[in-house]
Structure formats: structure tokens, C-alpha cells
Amino acid sequence: MTTPAVAALKRALPHASLTYIVEEPYRCLVEGNPDIDKIILIPPHQGVLSFLGLIRRVRREKFDVVIDFHGGPRASRITWLSRAGLKAGYELKGKGLFYDIRVPRHREGAPIHSVENHINLIRAAGIEVHEPWPRLTLPAARKEESARIDKLWADRGLLGARVVVLHIGAGNEFRDWGAQNLGELAACLADRPGVRVVLVGSGQDALRAEEIRRHRPESLLSLSGELNLIEL
Structure with missing residues (x-):
């Protein structure tokens, strides 16, 4: 959801060098992105010494601007300690000084989509965005990944069907719709002619997937834990 904002940044500042700091498991989502000039990786399990090494690496870049699209504890600390000329982030409790x-x-009165949130963040940093919805950049699948999905679709009887993929996991509680709501949505979609609903998520979502499938066990298919990020 951050790539539209990254694309808007590159379009507004074509000669700027854009560095993307990302956790190692998610590097595949931004590698090869034409709007990103450099990637700094964060290991999934990071101790104090490793974190201090990361901060030294970030400071060596001498960034003019650091924008925190994430807002989590580690991301906000990296932003705060970066020594960038300008640091932008979300208004979150306990992070006003970061x-x-x-x-x-x-x-007030309405939620904001993540893409719009990120666009608003770069606008607040003084960067003009002329297109309200810049492009969402997704990595291309490798041949073996495409072949695996084709085989999976054939084996599960999905070829020729109108497939709706429903991601049932949530990284944060405020993003979680709950199994009951997801089940009702999945059942509503499955009632449409010719539609097959595929539930996806991590292996940790497998039990939730089975709970959701109780609404329409014959129409809902779970692939939770079976696909990697690119295959998703």
C-alpha cells in the first residue's frame, strides 16, 4: 500500500534518490520497483547491537527527508534517530516527539484508506501530488510461481470460475474484521452465480479459515498458509 506514495514521490521529485527501508521477509514486494533507488533491509529478529548498526547505516545516508509510513515502534524510532533534516509520520499516541x-x-466522521493516508503524509511534507491515485506497483511472479498457481487453480477446480480472493489475516487488531464478519462477507460473495471464494492468509490463519468456511463449506476454499507473498 506504500508503493502509490513512492510512485508519487518519484514523479514529483524525479532526480531525488529514494531509499526504502523494509523488513527482510517483505523485500520481495519492493525489489525491482522502478521508483526505488536503494533498499535497506531490517532483519526479522533484531537485537540491540543490530539495531544500532542499522541506525549507523541510516545516518550515513544523510537523508534530507525520512517519511514513516508504518508508525510502529521500530519504524518510529528509526525515523527519530535518523538525523534527517525533516521527519514525517502519523499522529499517534506517545510518538509526538518522533x-x-x-x-x-x-x-473526523470517516475512515481513510491506507493509500490516501500515505499520499496525505507526503503532501504534508511539502511534496505536491498531482495525481490523486498514483500507480500501485507489484512485483512480477517468477515462472515457477506462475506455474504453481496455474496447477493449483486446475487441481482445485478454479479454472474458468470467477474467483474472489479474500485475505482473512490482519497484522493489527484495528484492521481485523473478525471471523464472523468475514464469514458473512464470504458467504454473500459465494452466493453470486459462478463465484468461488478463496480464503488466503498465513499459516496462523488456518483455524480462522476453517471457522469462516462453516458459513458455506461447499463454496469456500482455504489456501491459508499455502502461498508466498508473490503468489498472493
């Missing part, structure tokens, strides 16, 4: 510019994640 950023020079803070943007609310919710507007």
Missing part, C-alpha cells in the same frame, strides 16, 4: 510533521490517520 516527527517534525504529524498527520492524523483518521479524519
Whole structure:
């Protein structure tokens, strides 16, 4: 969901060098992105010494601007300690001192989509965005990944069907719709003619997938834990 904002940044500042800091498991989602000039990787399990090494690496880059799209504890600390000329992030409880510019994640009376949130964040940093919805850049699948999905679709009887893929996991509680709501949505979709609903998520979502499938066991298929990020 951050790649539209990254694309907007590159379009507004074509000569700027854009560095993307990302956790190792998610590097595949941004590798090869034409709008990103450099990637700094964060190991999934990081101790104090490793974190201090990361901060030294970030400081060596001498960034003019650091924008925190994530807002989590580690991301906010990296932003705060980066020594960037300008630090922008979301207005979150307990993190007011971490950023020079803070943007609310919710507007009064209505939620804001993550893509719009990120666009608002770069606008607040003084960067003009002329296109309201810049492109979402996704990595291309490798041949073996495409072949595996084709075989999986054939084996599960999905060829020729109108497939709706429903991701049932959530990294944060405030993003979690709950199994009951997801089940009702999945059942509503499955009732449409010719539609097959495929539930996806991590291996940790397998039990939730079975709970959701109780609404329409004959129409809902679970692939939770069976696909990698690119295959998703």
C-alpha cells in the first residue's frame, strides 16, 4: 500500500534518490520497483547491537527527508534517530516527539484508506501530488510461481470460475474484521452465480479459515498458509 506514495514521490521529485527501508521477509514486494533507488533491509529478529548498526547505516545516508509510513515502534524510532533534516509520520499516541510533521490517520466522521493516508503524509511534507491515485506497483511472479498457481487453480477446480480472493489475516487488531464478519462477507460473495471464494492468509490463519468456511463449506476454499507473498 506504500508503493502509490513512492510512485508519487518519484514523479514529483524525479532526480531525488529514494531509499526504502523494509523488513527482510517483505523485500520481495519492493525489489525491482522502478521508483526505488536503494533498499535497506531490517532483519526479522533484531537485537540491540543490530539495531544500532542499522541506525549507523541510516545516518550515513544523510537523508534530507525520512517519511514513516508504518508508525510502529521500530519504524518510529528509526525515523527519530535518523538525523534527517525533516521527519514525517502519523499522529499517534506517545510518538509526538518522533516527527517534525504529524498527520492524523483518521479524519473526523470517516475512515481513510491506507493509500490516501500515505499520499496525505507526503503532501504534508511539502511534496505536491498531482495525481490523486498514483500507480500501485507489484512485483512480477517468477515462472515457477506462475506455474504453481496455474496447477493449483486446475487441481482445485478454479479454472474458468470467477474467483474472489479474500485475505482473512490482519497484522493489527484495528484492521481485523473478525471471523464472523468475514464469514458473512464470504458467504454473500459465494452466493453470486459462478463465484468461488478463496480464503488466503498465513499459516496462523488456518483455524480462522476453517471457522469462516462453516458459513458455506461447499463454496469456500482455504489456501491459508499455502502461498508466498508473490503468489498472493
